[in-house]
Amino acid sequence: MSLIVHKYGGTSMGSTERIKNVARRVAKWHKAGHQMVVVPSAMSGETNRLIGLAKEIQENPDPRELDMLCCTGEQASVALLAMALKAQGIDAVSFSGWQVPIQTDSSYTKARIESIDDTRVRAELNAGKVVVITGFQGIDALGNQTTLGRGGSDTSAVAIAAAMKAAECLIYTDVDGIYTTDPRVVPEARRMNVVSFEEMLEMASLGSKVLQIRSVEFAGKYRVPTRTLSSLTDPDIDLEIEMKSGTLITFEEDEHMEQAVVSGIAFNRDEAKIMIRGVPDKPGVAYQILGEVADANIDVDMIVQNQGVDGTTDFTFTVHRNEYAKTMDLLKGKVQGKVAAKEVAGDTAVCKVSIVGIGMRSHVGIASLMFKTLSEEGINIQMISTSEIKVSVLIDDKYMELAVRALHKAFGLDKAPA
Amino acid sequence: MSLIVHKYGGTSMGSTERIKNVARRVAKWHKAGHQMVVVPSAMSGETNRLIGLAKEIQENPDPRELDMLCCTGEQASVALLAMALKAQGIDAVSFSGWQVPIQTDSSYTKARIESIDDTRVRAELNAGKVVVITGFQGIDALGNQTTLGRGGSDTSAVAIAAAMKAAECLIYTDVDGIYTTDPRVVPEARRMNVVSFEEMLEMASLGSKVLQIRSVEFAGKYRVPTRTLSSLTDPDIDLEIEMKSGTLITFEEDEHMEQAVVSGIAFNRDEAKIMIRGVPDKPGVAYQILGEVADANIDVDMIVQNQGVDGTTDFTFTVHRNEYAKTMDLLKGKVQGKVAAKEVAGDTAVCKVSIVGIGMRSHVGIASLMFKTLSEEGINIQMISTSEIKVSVLIDDKYMELAVRALHKAFGLDKAPA
Numbered sequence: 001m002s003l004i005v006h007k008y009g010g011t012s013m014g015s016t017e018r019i020k021n022v023a024r025r026v027a028k029w030h031k032a033g034h035q036m037v038v039v040p041s042a043m044s045g046e047t048n049r050l051i052g053l054a055k056e057i058q059e060n061p062d063p064r065e066l067d068m069l070c071c072t073g074e075q076a077s078v079a080l081l082a083m084a085l086k087a088q089g090i091d092a093v094s095f096s097g098w099q100v101p102i103q104t105d106s107s108y109t110k111a112r113i114e115s116i117d118d119t120r121v122r123a124e125l126n127a128g129k130v131v132v133i134t135g136f137q138g139i140d141a142l143g144n145q146t147t148l149g150r151g152g153s154d155t156s157a158v159a160i161a162a163a164m165k166a167a168e169c170l171i172y173t174d175v176d177g178i179y180t181t182d183p184r185v186v187p188e189a190r191r192m193n194v195v196s197f198e199e200m201l202e203m204a205s206l207g208s209k210v211l212q213i214r215s216v217e218f219a220g221k222y223r224v225p226t227r228t229l230s231s232l233t234d235p236d237i238d239l240e241i242e243m244k245s246g247t248l249i250t251f252e253e254d255e256h257m258e259q260a261v262v263s264g265i266a267f268n269r270d271e272a273k274i275m276i277r278g279v280p281d282k283p284g285v286a287y288q289i290l291g292e293v294a295d296a297n298i299d300v301d302m303i304v305q306n307q308g309v310d311g312t313t314d315f316t317f318t319v320h321r322n323e324y325a326k327t328m329d330l331l332k333g334k335v336q337g338k339v340a341a342k343e344v345a346g347d348t349a350v351c352k353v354s355i356v357g358i359g360m361r362s363h364v365g366i367a368s369l370m371f372k373t374l375s376e377e378g379i380n381i382q383m384i385s386t387s388e389i390k391v392s393v394l395i396d397d398k399y400m401e402l403a404v405r406a407l408h409k410a411f412g413l414d415k416a417p418a
Numbered sequence: 419m420s421l422i423v424h425k426y427g428g429t430s431m432g433s434t435e436r437i438k439n440v441a442r443r444v445a446k447w448h449k450a451g452h453q454m455v456v457v458p459s460a461m462s463g464e465t466n467r468l469i470g471l472a473k474e475i476q477e478n479p480d481p482r483e484l485d486m487l488c489c490t491g492e493q494a495s496v497a498l499l500a501m502a503l504k505a506q507g508i509d510a511v512s513f514s515g516w517q518v519p520i521q522t523d524s525s526y527t528k529a530r531i532e533s534i535d536d537t538r539v540r541a542e543l544n545a546g547k548v549v550v551i552t553g554f555q556g557i558d559a560l561g562n563q564t565t566l567g568r569g570g571s572d573t574s575a576v577a578i579a580a581a582m583k584a585a586e587c588l589i590y591t592d593v594d595g596i597y598t599t600d601p602r603v604v605p606e607a608r609r610m611n612v613v614s615f616e617e618m619l620e621m622a623s624l625g626s627k628v629l630q631i632r633s634v635e636f637a638g639k640y641r642v643p644t645r646t647l648s649s650l651t652d653p654d655i656d657l658e659i660e661m662k663s664g665t666l667i668t669f670e671e672d673e674h675m676e677q678a679v680v681s682g683i684a685f686n687r688d689e690a691k692i693m694i695r696g697v698p699d700k701p702g703v704a705y706q707i708l709g710e711v712a713d714a715n716i717d718v719d720m721i722v723q724n725q726g727v728d729g730t731t732d733f734t735f736t737v738h739r740n741e742y743a744k745t746m747d748l749l750k751g752k753v754q755g756k757v758a759a760k761e762v763a764g765d766t767a768v769c770k771v772s773i774v775g776i777g778m779r780s781h782v783g784i785a786s787l788m789f790k791t792l793s794e795e796g797i798n799i800q801m802i803s804t805s806e807i808k809v810s811v812l813i814d815d816k817y818m819e820l821a822v823r824a825l826h827k828a829f830g831l832d833k834a835p836a
Contacts, residue, residue: 016471016474016475019475020475050494053434053494053498054497054498054501056434057434057437057438057498057501057502057505058501058502058504058505059505061501062500062501062504064511065497065498065500065501065504065512066497066501068493068496068497068500068512068514069493069494069497069498069501071493072490072491072493072494073490075486075487075489075490075493076468076471076487076490078486079472079483079484079486079487080471080472080475080483080487082480082483082486083472083475083476083479083480083483083484083487084475084476086476086480086483087475087476087477093482094483094486096486096563098516099561099562120561143517144517145514
């Protein structure tokens with residue numbers, strides 16, 4: 001008998017019929033003798049509905065109150081799923097994040113989990129119950145409700161699996177695993193049976209929507225075996241088959257059978273580019289600019305600095321598109337004068353495309369094949385950023401599909417690995 | 419500067435536009451120098467929507483999970499109202515029942531408030547904030563979320579007003595006060611400026627929908643000056659006028675200016691009648707029947723026992739229509755055999771009509787005028803129950819409007835008091 005954590009996304013929880021299917025699937029695992037913890041998202045559309053109400057009332061909703069509001073979506077889900085389990089004769093109990101409790105910091109709308117006390121959950125499991133826990137949310141030291149940001153239910157599930165040393169964390173979504181790239185863009189994209197933790201981290205951080213990046217970080221840090229698989233299969237599918245479906249995130253390189261140089265092409269349309277031009281080049285100027293952005297709790301992704309010939313320097317960086325307006329206001333209001341920059345400009349019509357692969361560590365010429373491929377398609381590169389196992393470029397938004405298809409073909413991802 | 423509690427019903431919170439109006443009204447009171455605690459209900463339709471989802475999943479939803487589910491409606495409301503106040507430049511903070519905390523017992527779906535710790539609320543008020551608290555819900559000793567039952571937000575508001583010794587508790591609804599009877603049934607019904615606590619208690623318990631009965635009990639027990647008034651007036655209406663509108667519930671009989679013998683006609687369609695016939699008449703038999711019903715946490719309203727000539731006795735009592743099926747199951751399954759009853763039968767097509775008035779204490783012949791009036795309309799009386807200040811009859815549902823109109827006229831309620 002092992003402890004298993006299941007996480008179900010909003011689509012899987014999208015109607016009462018689907019919730020009953022989730023309950024049937026969980027019941028199957030429970031009946032096979034596993035201790036089950038289940039983390040469902042809000043019903044699909046619910047979080048957007050709530051945010052829509054908030055924005056009708058307050059243009060920039062107060063973050064504490066927004067979290068208070070959005071927490072209700074997952075709370076409704078856990079109650080409904082617990083009922084669905086009981087309706088199938090399985091004893092179940094639901095908990096909100098604050099009831100577990102899942103302690104977080106106080107960064108409303110993007111809180112980080114600090115600790116999980118599993119005492120009560122463990123007691124209910126030992127009493128034979130399925131425990132259903134809200135994803136996406138927790139409680140801060142002052143007793144305020146917090147949320148982990150969009151997609152945070154993945155993180156909740158993996159964090160709970162880590163805290164409770166679960167045998168496996170299964171993330172059920174409306175896709176059946178991790179693909180070499182988005183099949184909607186490249187029909188030849190293939191599902192991977194296994195993917196390394198490092199690759200998954202890059203893929204998730206670069207915008208592959210299957211798993212939230214913090215969930216992958218948690219999985220890596222605590223070595224939680226994590227599998228992403230489809231919730232659209234028959235809930236009564238044979239358990240042995242289900243246990244081997246989807247894509248498993250591995251931590252051992254020798255488990256990684258598909259040793260292609262590049263494993264996947266990721267892309268991300270959620271970024272916006274910001275340029276600060278003509279800044280007198282003095283020590284500390286990067287900190288003066290990016291320190292203010294960090295203090296405003298805005299995540300910066302790519303950063304490029306070019307030194308000019310006239311003693312000035314240009315900074316270019318990217319932020320999430322939702323934080324574009326806030327960042328521009330901050331730079332124009334507070335930063336531009338302080339650093340004596342000539343100009344602050346921005347562009348939201350950009351897209352980041354990345355090639356990711358563990359094999360890049362031991363191969364050369366990967367980046368230049370990427371640049372050559374894009375050049376042959378006439379696509380201009382605006383920014384470049386690299387890590388050990390990925391190369392990312394920022395390009396004009398309109399070339400996104402073209403770039404992804406060309407790279408998928410150039411790196412041979414449409415062919416099954418040997 | 420006095421502490422004022424406002425409570426707004428679901429209709430007043432029915433859309434983001436209406437929530438903004440509530441915020442304008444609260445802001446007006448706050449700006450006049452009052453410390454404000456606001457208790458909003460869930461947006462209209464929301465609780466029914468949630469219960470509908472629950473029933474799609476489980477025919478008789480698990481009570482703990484149903485409370486977990488339904489709590490989300492009020493939580494969304496408090497967050498949205500706090501945002502609306504902030505959007506108008508008023509600092510505000512929202513709390514769920516468990517955050518206050520409002521301690522209740524563990525009777526899910528009909529919990530009772532045991533204590534309210536106002537430390538945190540008081541601190542936020544002293545910091546100049548409007549505090550918005552969820553109605554309808556609390557937390558039990560084990561940390562489970564509980565609800566107080568339909569209409570429980572009234573009780574929350576009055577209980578908070580009592581605990582904090584508020585100067586007044588204002589219950590805003592979509593009607594402008596307490597009427598001699600429902601104006602939809604009797605167009606001649608008149609609004610009362612004041613009503614005694616005892617009359618209000620009877621009216622509320624008998625089904626006048628303006629205030630939940632437990633809120634009136636709380637108001638009486640702690641002598642909380644409570645006013646019910648309209649939320650449909652212009653939110654910017656002069657404060658002095660608003661403070662005198664609606665109906666005030668008084669505790670001093672000499673404040674009670676409208677000294678009619680009968681003050682109002684209440685009616686209630688939410689009851690169902692249950693008959694247990696042919697029970698061998700032995701001491702303890704009433705307890706054997708009604709003790710089981712009470713143990714199942716089912717409230718019994720009217721109770722009548724008739725002794726037969728053959729050494730058997732018949733019990734008739736009423737329960738809430740929602741608990742009719744549960745009660746019938748209990749009686750047929752557990753009780754009928756034990757007490758050797760010949761028959762258990764029931765009827766849901768019944769209605770309770772009552773005349774209520776403090777003046778009945780010192781007047782005779784009131785009940786007989788009621789019976790005469792109903793007899794003249796050809797309405798058969800199925801059960802009778804009386805208290806110091808009311809007489810209730812159970813009649814066939816279909817005669818409800820006819821009975822209320824005839825009684826309203828017979829007791830002269832269509833004419834203004836001298």
